[in-house]
Amino acid sequence: MNYYLTILIYIGINSILALSLNIIVGYAGQISLGHAAFYGIGAYSSALIATKLGVSFWVSLPLAIIITAVVGAILGLPSLRVSEDFLAITTIGINFVVQAVFKYVKFFGGALGVSGIPFPSIGGHRFSLAAFALMTAIFTVISAVVAHLINTSWIGLGLKAVREDELAASSSGVNVYKFKVLAFVLGSALAGLAGSLYAHFMMFITADDFGFPLSIAILSMIVIGGIGTVRGAFLGALLLTIMPELFRPLSDYRMLVYAILLILFMRFLPEGLIGDESIVWKKIRGKA
Amino acid sequence: MKKVVALALVVSLTAGFGWAKPQKAKLKGVKLKGVIKIGFFSPLTGFAAADGLSALRGARLAVEQINKNGGLLGKKVVLVNYDDRVKSSEAVAIARKLVTKDRVIAAVSGSYSGPTRAAAPIFQQFKVPMISAYAVHPEITKAGDYIFRNGFLGTVEGKAMGEVALKFLRAKRIALLVIDNDYGHSLAEGVKMRIRQLGGAKIVYEKTYSIGEKDFTPLLTAARAQKPDLLIATAYYNEAAQIARQVKQMGWKIQILGEEGYDSPKFLELAGDAAEGVIITTNLNRDDLSSITQNFIKNFKTKYNEDPDMVGASSYDAVMLLAKAIKKAHSTNPARIRDALQSLQNEVLATGVLYRFTRGREVVKPVQVQIVKNGEFHYYGIIADPDVVTPPW
Amino acid sequence: MVLQQIINGLASGGIYTLVALGLTLVYGVLKILHIAHAGIYALGAYMALVAYKIYPNIYFAFLFAMATTAVAGYLVQKYLYWPIIDQPRIVPLIASIGLFLALEELYRLIWGPYVIPFPQKFHWKTYTLGNIRLPGADLFVFALSIVFLAILYWIVNKTKVGLAMRAVADDKEVSEASGINSKWTIALSFIIGSALAGAAGLMVGVYYNSIYPTMGDVPAYKSLAVIVVGGMGSIEGTVVAGFGLGLLEALLLGFLPFAFPRDALAFIAMIIFLLIKPEGLFGE
Numbered sequence: 001m002n003y004y005l006t007i008l009i010y011i012g013i014n015s016i017l018a019l020s021l022n023i024i025v026g027y028a029g030q031i032s033l034g035h036a037a038f039y040g041i042g043a044y045s046s047a048l049i050a051t052k053l054g055v056s057f058w059v060s061l062p063l064a065i066i067i068t069a070v071v072g073a074i075l076g077l078p079s080l081r082v083s084e085d086f087l088a089i090t091t092i093g094i095n096f097v098v099q100a101v102f103k104y105v106k107f108f109g110g111a112l113g114v115s116g117i118p119f120p121s122i123g124g125h126r127f128s129l130a131a132f133a134l135m136t137a138i139f140t141v142i143s144a145v146v147a148h149l150i151n152t153s154w155i156g157l158g159l160k161a162v163r164e165d166e167l168a169a170s171s172s173g174v175n176v177y178k179f180k181v182l183a184f185v186l187g188s189a190l191a192g193l194a195g196s197l198y199a200h201f202m203m204f205i206t207a208d209d210f211g212f213p214l215s216i217a218i219l220s221m222i223v224i225g226g227i228g229t230v231r232g233a234f235l236g237a238l239l240l241t242i243m244p245e246l247f248r249p250l251s252d253y254r255m256l257v258y259a260i261l262l263i264l265f266m267r268f269l270p271e272g273l274i275g276d277e278s279i280v281w282k283k284i285r286g287k288a
Numbered sequence: 289m290k291k292v293v294a295l296a297l298v299v300s301l302t303a304g305f306g307w308a309k310p311q312k313a314k315l316k317g318v319k320l321k322g323v324i325k326i327g328f329f330s331p332l333t334g335f336a337a338a339d340g341l342s343a344l345r346g347a348r349l350a351v352e353q354i355n356k357n358g359g360l361l362g363k364k365v366v367l368v369n370y371d372d373r374v375k376s377s378e379a380v381a382i383a384r385k386l387v388t389k390d391r392v393i394a395a396v397s398g399s400y401s402g403p404t405r406a407a408a409p410i411f412q413q414f415k416v417p418m419i420s421a422y423a424v425h426p427e428i429t430k431a432g433d434y435i436f437r438n439g440f441l442g443t444v445e446g447k448a449m450g451e452v453a454l455k456f457l458r459a460k461r462i463a464l465l466v467i468d469n470d471y472g473h474s475l476a477e478g479v480k481m482r483i484r485q486l487g488g489a490k491i492v493y494e495k496t497y498s499i500g501e502k503d504f505t506p507l508l509t510a511a512r513a514q515k516p517d518l519l520i521a522t523a524y525y526n527e528a529a530q531i532a533r534q535v536k537q538m539g540w541k542i543q544i545l546g547e548e549g550y551d552s553p554k555f556l557e558l559a560g561d562a563a564e565g566v567i568i569t570t571n572l573n574r575d576d577l578s579s580i581t582q583n584f585i586k587n588f589k590t591k592y593n594e595d596p597d598m599v600g601a602s603s604y605d606a607v608m609l610l611a612k613a614i615k616k617a618h619s620t621n622p623a624r625i626r627d628a629l630q631s632l633q634n635e636v637l638a639t640g641v642l643y644r645f646t647r648g649r650e651v652v653k654p655v656q657v658q659i660v661k662n663g664e665f666h667y668y669g670i671i672a673d674p675d676v677v678t679p680p681w
Numbered sequence: 682m683v684l685q686q687i688i689n690g691l692a693s694g695g696i697y698t699l700v701a702l703g704l705t706l707v708y709g710v711l712k713i714l715h716i717a718h719a720g721i722y723a724l725g726a727y728m729a730l731v732a733y734k735i736y737p738n739i740y741f742a743f744l745f746a747m748a749t750t751a752v753a754g755y756l757v758q759k760y761l762y763w764p765i766i767d768q769p770r771i772v773p774l775i776a777s778i779g780l781f782l783a784l785e786e787l788y789r790l791i792w793g794p795y796v797i798p799f800p801q802k803f804h805w806k807t808y809t810l811g812n813i814r815l816p817g818a819d820l821f822v823f824a825l826s827i828v829f830l831a832i833l834y835w836i837v838n839k840t841k842v843g844l845a846m847r848a849v850a851d852d853k854e855v856s857e858a859s860g861i862n863s864k865w866t867i868a869l870s871f872i873i874g875s876a877l878a879g880a881a882g883l884m885v886g887v888y889y890n891s892i893y894p895t896m897g898d899v900p901a902y903k904s905l906a907v908i909v910v911g912g913m914g915s916i917e918g919t920v921v922a923g924f925g926l927g928l929l930e931a932l933l934l935g936f937l938p939f940a941f942p943r944d945a946l947a948f949i950a951m952i953i954f955l956l957i958k959p960e961g962l963f964g965e
Contacts, residue, residue, distance in 0.1 A: 003381065031771055089909050219775065253786075263780055341795075539807040
């Protein structure tokens with residue numbers, strides 16, 4: 001039971017991560033290959049606030065979200081100056097630099113990471129694993145709702161305009177800069193939430209948890225699930241979290257299978273499993 | 289055509305899930321009679337796969353030998369192992385799985401510090417004894433009284449290195465290269481601690497470098513300019529091999545002092561004749577006359593066609609320690625196993641004699657000093673001074 | 682000491698340049714970030730192992746490695762990139778990353794996770810020029826890089842093929858209208874770039890006496906930084922940026938009083954550069 005709850009929690013956190021990246025990549029069309037950096041900033045902020053200031057999870061969580069959003073805004077600024085491919089590489093660079101900061105600057109714990117992060121508790125009673133899982137589920141649902149609201153609001157329209165055609169958007173009076181930064185802010189805020197949850201669940205984090213391979217994994221989730229859709233983010237997160245566990249018997253070939261699946265999906269099903277343009281989704285819809 | 293492939297993908301994905309399930313059902317927490325399960329995890333894929341594989345091999349060899357000698361308490365020992373890819377989150381999931389689904393009675397971590405540190409609290413929470421074979425993070429044993437560490441603490445080994453530097457090699461000006469993880473930093477701390485304690489030498493150059501670094505010439509050039517008489521380079525065997533080679537390539541005739549990270553046939557292979565004369569602190573003494581050590585080396589080589597390294601030897605001993613504790617406790621009750629482990633004394637292991645575990649569950653063991661002679665590791669000295677080898681907790 | 686550090690940096694600079702060049706060539710004509718390129722670089726080193734089993738000779742190994750990587754490059758562009766060329770940018774990018782991961786895993790599964798020494802032992806001499814030490818290995822790498830660069834320069838600037846490559850990089854439609862077979866030109870860019878990467882991989886295998894599955898990781902990231910700083914698609918830019926990075930690393934590592942992760946250095950330099958000149962050194 002314990003083990004399944006752990007997996008559920010991972011699925012929840014990854015879903016939130018996928019949803020958050022979806023805002024930047026799916027809605028606003030900005031290629032971000034360094035999303036693990038924001039996840040890490042959220043985790044480290046929450047961890048450090050809780051351990052250095054001695055406050056509980058309930059205080060460090062909102063603070064972590066805010067900090068990550070602010071940093072997201074700052075780090076999102078390069079997106080204004082550079083175009084697609086440059087942006088892809090810049091975001092990778094951001095990932096590496098942020099990770100290096102966590103690893104080398106003593107304040108962040110350096111090589112030893114941050115330990116002793118408090119598990120959430122209420123009134124002195126530590127949460128049970130089931131309670132944490134429930135809380136994660138609630139946050140996941142909230143994130144999905146938030147993502148959906150963003151998408152269907154004026155923000156979503158603006159983001160879509162930027163994604164489809166920047167030039168046309170700006171000629172129609174859409175403040176492209178504002179929306180690009182907004183995408184990063186919103187995406188980072190949610191990533192910060194995921195990061196905080198992760199930190200307080202693991203109770204111990206190191207810089208190694210937030211590297212480039214993770215950024216790719218998150219991106220893979222939304223692309224495989226179906227980019228730009230909430231349901232796609234969920235499916236992608238679910239699949240990519242469960243796969244390592246399910247494929248354990250195949251353990252030696254796990255990574256190879258994962259990599260081949262990535263290639264196959266990009267080659268044959270780039271719209272993702274249940275993305276808007278996906279054949280599978282259309283079939284499901286057609287039948288329904 | 290595209291449609292067909294797409295559908296095929298979806299079908300194979302679902303089939304994959306379905307197929308994977310029956311395997312899981314087999315390992316489900318059914319208490320098999322007549323079997324004792326010991327959990328094990330190490331990185332089998334990813335950049336640390338080489339160490340993970342060595343560790344697994346050491347553990348498997350131990351289990352094989354235990355079973356050959358009649359098993360434990362009359363039962364067969366089964367090693368339940370998983371690949372953690374050096375990821376803390378995987379280690380946590382594995383720990384929960386080992387404890388709640390596979391129902392192991394004890395576990396060994398054959399992995400690095402991050403995953404071990406993350407998994408330890410879980411074993412502690414469920415009161416399952418766990419031994420960290422070689423991970424050095426200081427917080428690991430602080431997770432609780434069920435967590436033990438078989439390898440040397442970084443600071444202990446660092447102090448031993450300082451001892452070798454000043455007492456054996458009589459160094460006065462030391463250049464120190466530090467690998468940028470908890471291992472490197474704790475080693476450096478230990479070295480500096482001992483140098484301060486003994487006095488008479490100083491660090492003329494100190495630089496931290498990234499794990500995985502291949503090009504040391506800028507650092508070595510800068511170090512050389514300070515005219516040191518000893519180069520202490522904390523590293524794992526890949527970096528160590530590059531350091532040794534590049535020192536030689538630069539035409540620099542300086543003594544290199546390393547530690548157990550160097551302890552692998554790979555170091556000798558990759559460094560070639562540049563390894564000659566390198567001295568290291570470690571736990572495996574190839575010239576140890578003890579039959580346990582010699583048999584371990586021989587059996588490892590026979591079974592895997594490779595010489596053993598520190599990681600393999602440490603994992604082997606970790607499993608053996610558990611076996612000894614279980615035998616001593618005459619039971620699979622975790623609290624008894626824990627107590628038995630804590631009370632072990634003067635146990636002869638492949639990696640030398642374990643005097644005892646401290647209250648903080650760290651080993652008190654002499655540190656071996658080996659030198660590379662004619663392309664092989666050989667005895668150079670031993671450090672048993674309690675001042676040096678006793679862990680701080 | 683500064684001069685010595687500069688010598689140190691030239692060898693690594695040469696390697697970065699060779700690897701990044703392949704990336705530049707590909708980006709120039711296909712506008713795809715071919716991250717799997719680093720996997721082809723590693724393939725060059727592994728092919729040396731195969732070559733030595735057939736005929737233990739370094740020259741043969743070079744030819745063999747470059748031939749196999751050239752073929753690999755051709756296959757990658759034909760079966761992976763061409764079919765998805767019209768998809769949004771992110772698709773070939775992820776496909777490339779997937780391929781890179783798959784290659785690393787294949788190397789590990791076939792040859793094992795351990796670091797394998799190069800099948801031939803080289804005994805390098807160190808030459809001295811006044812106060813400066815010139816390690817033979819560094820000279821070898823540097824000299825070979827220059828040779829390859831010279832050959833590439835000749836191909837790109839003095840042959841019809843090179844002209845076609847530059848034309849397609851500049852504007853694909855117009856070149857096709859002028860009668861250039863862009864498909865073949867692109868294939869050729871891949872072949873040349875991959876062969877260069879294979880050579881670089883083999884050279885690194887010799888220089889560090891190490892061949893291992895994840896050896897492509899660091900070049901993958903650094904080449905990206907190099908081509909950005911050089912100006913995406915600009916060969917001259919890549920050369921300057923590649924050597925520049927090698928020198929910068931050597932100097933900073935030698936003189937900076939505090940520890941610094943080498944990999945992040947490349948990206949920090951890149952980010953600073955982007956703030957000043959977003960198109961890169963020679964980009965448009």
